Amino acid sequence: MGTGQKAQIYHSSRMQPFTPNSVGSSVCGRNLRKNELGGVIFGTKNTTIKECLSKQLFGLPAQHFSYVKNIDPGLPLFLFNYSDRKLHGIFDAASSGKMFIDPYGWTEGGSVRTQYPAQVQVHVRLKCQPLSEDKFRPIIQDNYYTQKHFWFELDHTQTHKLNALLASLAIVPGNSAPKNIPRWITISRPLPLHETPKEGEASKTVESEIEQSAHSSMRSDSSENDSSFDRDIQPLDTHAAMKEVKQDHKDIMFMRLKELTLNLETQKPSLPDDVSDIPDVNNKSFVEKGNSEAPAISEKTEESPATPSEFPYDISQLVQEVKELTAFSKIQIERNCYLEQKMMEAEMEIQYLKDRCTRVEYAYNVPSTYVEKTFIESSAELHLDPKDSLYLIGGFNGESWFKTMDMYSTSQKVIKSLKPMNSVHSYTSAVQLNGEIFVLGGGNGHVRCETVESYCPFRDSWTLWPSLNQKKGSLSGAAVDGKIFAVGGGNGIECLSDVEMLDLDIGRWIPTRSMLDKRFSLAAMELNGALYATGGYNGSDYLNSAERFDPREHSWTKIPNMNSKRGCHSLVVLNEKLYALGGFDGTGMVSSVEVFDPRLDAWMMGEPMIHARGYSAAAIVKESIYVIGGLKIGETIVDTVEKYTEGEGWKETFTASTVRKCFLSAIACSDE
Known part of the structure; x- marks a missing residue:
């Protein structure tokens, strides 16, 4: 029965951002969605494995x-x-996963409630x-934490892959492995005297027929399988057969071929201990003896319970099946594809409703210490002024990764849910162009x-565009x-x-001039027709360097360094x-602010924020x-909004659970 371990938030040289439940709780799994879940491992010990197998119940x-x-x-x-x-x-689930199928499982005489209530029946x-x-x-190397x-x-x-590896070690009923079929087929099959194949040809024929049947009929549609049966299973090379059917079908075919092998073996006739006593039909002296001894072979063969004609019949029947x-x-x-599509649509609607319910709950459970109370109203009833609003995109609240799109009114202090x-x-990037908001890469x-x-x-509404040339996050x-x-x-x-550059006229992403430094969790912004990239992490250290790309010169050039190293920061133009x-x-979240004036070509220290925060x-x-959410010292998610106005400094304007997110993006509503 397994245990979890607290995950670490990404702060240093590790590329992976922290996983769900890493803030305030422990991580029990990968949080795969139902259609992504291929199988589950359950835990046991020597003291509980007997009960697991006898009751056919895992927990x-x-x-x-x-x-x-x-x-x-x-x-x-x-x-x-x-x-x-x-x-x-290999086991199969015989029921759905439920709580307390057996409330007293793995306990001494059922005196107390089980410690392992997340259960499933198996066979x-x-x-x-x-x-x-x-x-x-x-x-499963990627699963080790x-x-x-x-x-x-x-x-x-x-x-x-686990199914294939275990199948190569399958235990044959009776605890005996199949014997070599071709040897006894060659001996027991009566051959006409004018047919004298070389030793082993008959066995190769049957073995070839089985292999050809498997190769010609067993295909699969699964494109995600990296391997077929283990190479140790020599009679069935099904690597080329994994083109059209699912892994389960492959296992079934393997078992049916194994059953055929066992059936043929059990039908083996009684043979003399000394096989050499059987006359050799290839021996010239035996042929010269005439027909007088030939019937002896025929009679011996007729006593055999298995006839040669049965083997091709079984194989042809298997091929047809x-x-x-x-x-x-x-x-x-085809049906599964249709259902998966419908399921995805349903999941989107469910997630949208869940987000709405979460916001309603927050509206009725906001502590009195909050600076502002959140008023969550129906999207149809809210009419926000785009000129004083901004969009909040995605994010993570310590429990769930969101695909939400919200509009936050800085004057009314309300949030309106939009289509997710x-x-x-x-940990994506949001860019505004031609009145639309583009969301690039990222992850969950x-x-x-x-x-x-x-x-x-x-x-x-949302529209899909050509994908980036590779998967990437914190860009x-x-x-x-x-x-x-x-x-x-x-x-x-x-x-x-x-x-990479997306030209809307061409309709695809085009690789363009790379930056001078590698930058993970950087911040970039356009100013006066040039693209600026600042800070980030290069794989070994956080950076204080910055550079500028001029599309007219099609080149990156260094600009003065910032006063401090920083990554997972924000960059805006004011x-x-x-x-x-x-x-x-590199050591902790900071509240410092730096200001770059291109006319002076220099960075100056600005007034620090009230809260240290990143992401x-x-x-x-x-x-x-306006700065929203993020992580602060102690790996706590910030639930406040700060506002900075020149001449007035920083002020905390809004505090609520609805903005308690990190790894989110924000962008002002367009005036277009």
């Missing part, structure tokens, strides 16, 4: 129910024994030899994405001369200096000057800077 602590509830009947399951660190399988799909940790660890602890949620690729299964799987795949994005885009805390979509305020972007630039970021392996706000300097969002509304 985990209550906090793991977040993904156990996503288990449906038929989902592949595995059992990991902490005592000897071996993985058992054995294929009994296999258990895998030692060194065998299965490479397959300590040397000896790993997340139990498996994606489809991991599940398929495989063809029927393949045709059926094609129909199922098609997918989660956090587990995976990065390359998708790009834009929001039209007039239609309250920045800006619009320059009618084109959108995606700058820097990281792909999970390295920090990037890459710059009165033709750049403001670098907060961020992380926040900032935008300009009516000649004032």
Whole structure:
């Protein structure tokens, strides 16, 4: 029964941003969505494994129910024994994941409630030899968050690879492996005297026929499978067969071929201990003896319970069944695609309603210490002035990653829910062009994405655009001369200096001149027709450097360094000057502000913010800077909005749970 461990927020050299539940709670899993869940590993010990198998019931602590509830009947399951660190399988879920199927499981005489209430009933799909940790660890390496602890949620690729590896160690009923079929087929099959194949030809014929049947009929549609059956399974090379049917179908075919092998073996006739006593039909002296001894061979063969004609019949029948299964799987795949599409649409609507419900709950549970009370009204009833509003995009509140699009009124202190994005885009970049807001890359805390979509305020709708050339997050972007630039970021392996440009007339992203430095969690902004990139992380240290791209010269040039190192900061333009706000300097979040005046070509220290924060969002509304959310010292998510106006300094204007987010983006409403 597994345990979780607190995840770390990204502050230093690690590329991955912190995962959900890392603020204020522990991480129990990867939080895969139901359609992403390929299988689940359950935990046990020597003291509980017998009960798991005898009751055909697996269980985990209550906090793991977040993904156990996503288990449906038929989902592949595995059992990991902490005592000897071996993985058992292959099991199938016989029920949906539920709480307290057996309220007293794994307890002494049922005297107390179980410690493992997140349960599912199981049955054995294929009994296999258990895998030692060194065998299965490479397959689920990405799940390990300590040397000896790993997340139990498996994606489809991991599940398929574990199934294949375990299937290569399948235990044959009767605890005996199939013997070599071709040897006895060659001996027992009566051959006409004019047919004298060389030794082993008959066995090769049958083996070839089985392999050809498998190769010609067993195909799969699954493009995500990285491997087929383990190479140790020599009679069935199904690597080329994984083109049209799902992994489950492959397992079924493997078992049917294995059953055929066992059936043929059980039909083996009684043979003399000394096989050499059987006359050799290839022996010339035997042929010269005439027909007088030939009937003896015929009679011996007729006594055999299995006749040669039975073998091609079984194989042809199997081939026909495989063809029927393949045709059926094609129909199922089409249905599944349709249902998945509908499910995605339903999930979007559900998420939208959940977000609305969350805001309503916040409206009725705001503590009296808050500076302002949040009034959440129906979107149809709210009429906000775009001139004093800004958009809040995506983000993370310590529990959920959002794909929301909200409008925040700086004067009325209210938030209006708009149509959500098609997918989660956090630690992304938002760029405004031609009255639309473009959201570039980002991710959901587990995976990065390359998708790009834009929001039209007039239609309250999202449009998909050509994807970036690679998946990346913690990037920045800006619009320059009618084109959108995606700058820097990281792909999970390295920090990037890459710059891509979207030309709306061409309709695709074009690689352009790279920056002089690699920059992850940088901030970029357009000013007077030039693109500025500041700070970030280069893979070994946080940067105080900055550079400028002039599209007319098509080159990057260094500008003076900032006074402090900073990454995951915000950058805005106010009165033709750049403001670098907060961020992380390599040791902690900072509240410092620096101002770059291109006319003086120098950075000057500005008035610091009230709160130290990074991974926040900032935008300009009516000649004032607004900074929303973010993380502060102690890995706490900030729930305040600060406002800066020249001559007046910083003021805290709004505090509410609805702005308690980090990894979000903000952009002012367009005047167009």
